[in-house]
Amino acid sequence: ELLRDEKRTVGRLDSRFTGVDTLAVTETPDVDPSMVHPGAPFTAMVNDYLRDALKYESDLNYEGMSRTVIEKWKYDSVRNGYLDTTAPLRTAFHRNPHLKVLVNYGYYDLATPYYAMQYTMNHLGLEPSRHADIHYAPYEAGHMMYIDDACRAQFRKDVVAFYREALPD
Structure with a gap:
């Protein structure tokens, strides 16, 4: 429109x-x-x-x-035309007290919009302390942040930092 x-x-x-x-x-x-x-x-x-x-x-x-x-493609798990991964993610958090999640997103992505993602992550039904286990990495990009050289370099840094923090020594 x-x-x-x-x-x-x-x-x-x-x-x-x-x-x-x-x-x-x-x-x-x-x-x-x-x-x-x-x-x-x-x-x-x-x-x-x-x-x-x-x-x-x-x-x-x-x-x-x-x-x-x-x-x-089989869309059996999709209700109302939208894929909803909140239940499996919530279950994973409840089953694994060490789980950490990295959410990478582009500001210009209308397929998985920022505020929809933020709303979803804020309404997972987690213990408040578990929200610290969700890390966010924004990019001046769309859905495919890796097509931009600067974003791809930043993405790599973000993933390396996430792994270093998430994995035990």
């Missing part, structure tokens, strides 16, 4: 990307611009990495968003 009057659309995975919505009358846009811009280079890079760095040999190409896989 944000740019509909201009026949433009905002990226779902990264709202910094905008694109043309040729019809501008349907509930969802023709194409998510945040999937178009990074999609081809990312897929090419993964295919190159699999074959050259990992020496993985296959006639199959990596597909970032495979229609074949998406159409066969």
